[in-house]
Amino acid sequence: MTNTAIPTHADLILPAPAKLNLMLHILGRRADGYHELQTLFQFLDHGDELGFSLRQDGEIHLHTPIDGVPHDSNLIVRAAKRLQEASGTQLGADIWLDKRLPMGGGIGGGSSDAATTLLGLDHLWHTQLGEDRLAELGLALGADVPVFVRGRAAFAEGVGERLTPVELEEPWFLVAVPQVFVSTAEVFGSPELTRDTPPIKVRSLLAGGGRNDCQPVVEKRYPEVRNALILLNKFVSARLTGTGACIFGSFPNRDDADKVARQLPGTLPSFVAQGRNISMLHRRLQALAKK
Ligand SMILES: C[C@@](CO)(OP(=O)(O)O)[C@H](O)COP(=O)(O)OP(=O)(O)OC[C@H]1O[C@@H](n2ccc(N)nc2=O)[C@H](O)[C@@H]1O
Ligand SMILES: Nc1ncnc2c1ncn2[C@@H]1O[C@H](COP(=O)(O)OP(=O)(O)O)[C@@H](O)[C@H]1O
Incomplete structure (x- = not known):
């Protein structure tokens, strides 16, 4: 490119x-x-x-x-x-x-x-x-x-x-980008945010558990995110990342993710990328160190 x-x-x-x-x-x-x-x-x-x-x-x-x-x-x-x-x-x-x-x-x-x-x-x-x-x-x-x-x-x-x-699986993700700016400080400052999830062990997580506790707050305050979740959930189980606004779903291969991306409306931009356990930055720096 x-x-x-x-x-x-x-x-x-x-x-x-x-x-x-x-x-x-x-x-x-x-x-x-x-x-x-x-x-x-x-x-x-x-x-x-x-x-x-x-x-x-x-x-x-x-x-x-x-x-x-x-x-x-x-x-x-x-x-x-x-x-x-x-x-x-x-x-x-x-x-x-x-x-x-x-x-x-x-x-x-x-x-x-x-x-x-x-x-x-x-x-x-x-x-x-x-x-x-x-x-x-x-x-x-x-x-x-x-x-x-x-x-x-x-x-x-x-x-x-x-x-x-x-060490996680490295599936393909479709990431949709609702056109709204979500303030991290506002989400963390919300009275309705739940702050009492019991701690879990990393092992139970790797079995595929967990949720995003910020999601209910963001869905309530940002209709653009709520609507995007409704839309993406028609194709794949969708979740918020961080405090949003982006949402994502995972797929076993790139083709399946691309197919769903093509069905999203132009008002909801998205991109497809693979999950990686070692970041691209570190892979590039390791390659430089070998030169
Ligand atoms: C919650 C996460 C998850 O990845 O959200 P995203 O920013 O990625 O959406 C991050 O840890 C965010 O990290 P970052 O965006 O660097 O946050 P910071 O600039 O450190 O903090 C922004 C504001 O969020 C609140 N904040 C942030 C992190 C935290 N553990 N508790 C908080 O209460 C604080 O009010 C702080 O003033
Ligand atoms: N190099 C940068 N890239 C993006 N945002 C930046 C940068 N430097 C400062 N900022 C500020 O940080 C805010 C949060 O940025 P970003 O990392 O993109 O969001 P998030 O933490 O939600 O993933 C931006 O709205 C911007 O005001």
Whole structure:
């Protein structure tokens, strides 16, 4: 595919894959307002792409602004600056983003961009902070960043930072994108959100259990999501990812997923991607390390 956003002369081009929350249980609320959860993360082989080139002057320049997100608030720029501070490097970077993932969709685009920036610049700058330190820097940027830094499908606990790697089947997913922005803070702040699901063991999950506790709240507050779920449920058992708005169903092969995608109305965009236990980012970095 031709890529207009990233120049071919960039020093390093890396993927920033999406994730799905295959289930998400809310166990309670901490004193700081954050919620204790249990969730199962799997990556998709579909995502954004980032390009990086070295700068000697220490500046961070993101050349592809996102509408409505100021340069210095972009998670890419924030991640780059955190890594500069933590490592003490004098180097900087030119960065380009090819944004393909819908924003605020519960598929983790911003968090994944941040993780790819941490790992990409750690590679380019030779800062060698190590995965644990990079995951720690990531957590300060968002609850979902560490899983993208680790790059392994995982059962997550705490606020999402305590990760146990898991081996899951790798089915094909149809992800539908209701055209509405769901606020994560609003969903977690809702009085009607249930916060008392008993903790479960990872083993019972892998047997296919679980649900998304945010789904009833999002269905009630966002008719676009409710209607999309009704529609997709006609073909496959559909579920919300994260706090939405995206919903997904799984299929044993790509053809079956494509067939359903073709039957969805134009008002409900969708894409088909395979679930992956090792993220595309990590597969690319491993290939680079072998060169
Ligand atoms: C719940 C998940 C599941 O993947 O939702 P999605 O964002 O992917 O939909 C994530 O953990 C979200 O992670 P992320 O989007 O990085 O959230 P943050 O920026 O850290 O938090 C946004 C807001 O959500 C609330 N929040 C978030 C995570 C959490 N465990 N408890 C919370 O109460 C807080 O009000 C916080 O201010
Ligand atoms: N590089 C980025 N990509 C996407 N969103 C970003 C980025 N940097 C900052 N943001 C902000 O983070 C918000 C949530 O982004 P996103 O990760 O796409 O959603 P979600 O966490 O629901 O999957 C966006 O609405 C935007 O304001």
